[in-house]
Amino acid sequence: MNAASFVVTTNAKVVALDSVPLLSLDDFQRVVLERVADGCRVSSMFGTSPTEIYAVLADDVHTRLLIMKTTIKRGEYPSLAERCPQVQLFEREIAEQFGLKPIGHPWFKPVRYVRSSTGRDAWNRPAGEPILPGVGDFYRVEGEQVHEVAVGPVHAGVIEPGHFRFQCHGETVFHLEIALGYQHRGVERALVGGPDKRSLHYAETIAGDTTIAHTTSYCHTIEALSACKKNARSHALRGIALELERLANHVGDLGAISGDVGYLATASYCGRIRGDFLNMTALLCGNRFGRGFVVPGGVGFDMDDARKDDLLRRLDTAEKETNNAVNLLWNDQSVMARLEDTGKLPRETAIELGIVGPAARASGLTRDIRCDQPTGIFRFAQIPVSSYDSEDVFARAYIRKLEIARSITFIREQLTVLPGGAIRADIEALAPGSIVVSLNEGWRGEVCHTAITDADGRFSRYKVVDPSFHNWPALAYALRDQEISDFPLCNKSFNLSYCGHDL
């Protein structure tokens, strides 16, 4: 491997754009395959123009990120998806956004059902015709007793829109295909030309339940590009907010999993306790989802002693009540029996699909940005990685249970040793002609923001990858050979974001 195949950087560290090597298409694809075979993950792969594709690979073993690019001629290139399944959705996304066609892609469909920005259409659809979401070919199983079940975009609960198509044989699901794009509202497009007064608010609303993780990634890109010197206090406060976000969602998910197996006691308790954790975030910044807390240069609100004591007190109560509610699940054999061996995602499949977050850790992997590619407070304060290898709904529930305990311990520690100093530093003009990748372990997994600045220090491309983008295919896979009635349970065990995927 010669050194010029990629530029090496680390999480939230700026490199000059012209240091990113331009590889021939063959070399680019060869390097991606080699690195992925060697244990790297494709964190992000995106187009910047109708002729250029970037790849960001995460090398977790060496705590580094590899960036490279290639040029596409004549609007098409041979697809890598068959040999490297984790790029399949990226290739479809690039095709949809820039009209670049991956020849030989095994399932070449739109991702969000929108027009490309270049006027070129990878599917040769007539320009004037509207593109209808979820309309098109779906994978079909043929046979006398095979039937198809279609669900969505409007679901039965208070849930975001998406379309699910099941190929069933009796109660058994042979195949599930998921069509999204209903939540597409143009976030990435609108971030180009920024940062401006709305950019932070786009980051806050990429996925409302992941506000802290996304704004932290956004702010890390801004701070890196402006060489901002943040204070340790703001790092610690951001870490506390990130773990509160994880706590609220993990507790809520355990309640929802419990509800989907019909065990209403824990479902009721956890539904309420989730609110207690959201209220702790509101104690920090006035908003239950952490809006306004993470801002470029630091945090928007400080922590005083009274607030700290209040938070510690609330944390103690919530911990006791959570344990009480969650242990009921583990004490009940019929609940455990429903979770065990349901919705399996084998370890090897998780590696192949590039799965991240608790879903990956429940398939025996130890992927966790807080440990593998740490930034902020996580460079100094480590949270042990929770991993379990039963690969099923039980494992995904168990990971959450373990992480709830770890996050509470972390917050308590951080509150007792909170460093002093200012909470906000100044932001200068952004470095021109640069690229920075900012990773963060949100509660669903890796949040990846890549910013490229133009000659004036404005975003010429801002690529967001929500963990859901990696993980939706895992849900489809986990449903294979399951009973269709287990779909809600499997779905909740992943609890993926539609808006984070659709952007």
Add this chain to the structure above:
Amino acid sequence: MLKVIFARLKQGHRTIKYPAGAPPSMPDRFRGRPLIDSGKCVADCDACVSACPTNAIKIEKSNGKKRSIIDLGKCIFCTDCAELCPHRAISHSKDYRLAFDKREDLVVSGDQEELRLAAELNKRMKKLFGRSLKLRQVSAGGCNACEADVNVLGTIGWDLGRFGIQMVASPRHADGILVTGPVTKNMELALKKTYDAVPDPKVVIVVGSCAISGGPYIDHPETNGGAIGIVPVDLFIPGCPPHPLTILDGLLRLLGKIKDGKPQR
């Protein structure tokens, strides 16, 4: 089994007393609507106007007098205007009550004291829905935070069911729809179809800045800038996202269960 009973005792009865009792206390840093102290405003300053990410603030001048106007349907309740005001004239109200039945009532003066909050449904509608209102929720773009805080109302802490209000699985079972999100182009048809599938007469409630004006996505061609113009709206609940108490207050107001700040039987 004993463990389940002990857990039940430990978890206790946790439903809020409101509206019969006091509402749950709001966090001290809670941001209700922005209040602009016109006494502190300086003649040629428009820092808040340019700071606002959704252009919700306007300044009108007549006879040398300055008047600030805020569109609460556009406001995303961030801190930007307050932070960038050089004269510290902007603060946020701590009042959670923020539901309106007319779009124009959301456009308020920066120092307006009383808001024209939503009135109850007309007699016929109240007779139909006052004791039982079934809603189909349609999530149409946005970030899922409004949905999350609508969902919260169904938990034991809030217990929306005790007011006869319930989120149902099908529009055919519903008396109305509750819309969140800026109504993306990709959700426009689904929203219309859902609305059409609800039997008449029906109500439409929009929750969150997105559903009222588009919120942060206000001028995005990928969205419709909210539900107005696609479905006729009866109740507007602004916020980004609105606090669950704000949503509950709006629903109870619509059903005439709160009048002049007091619970009604």
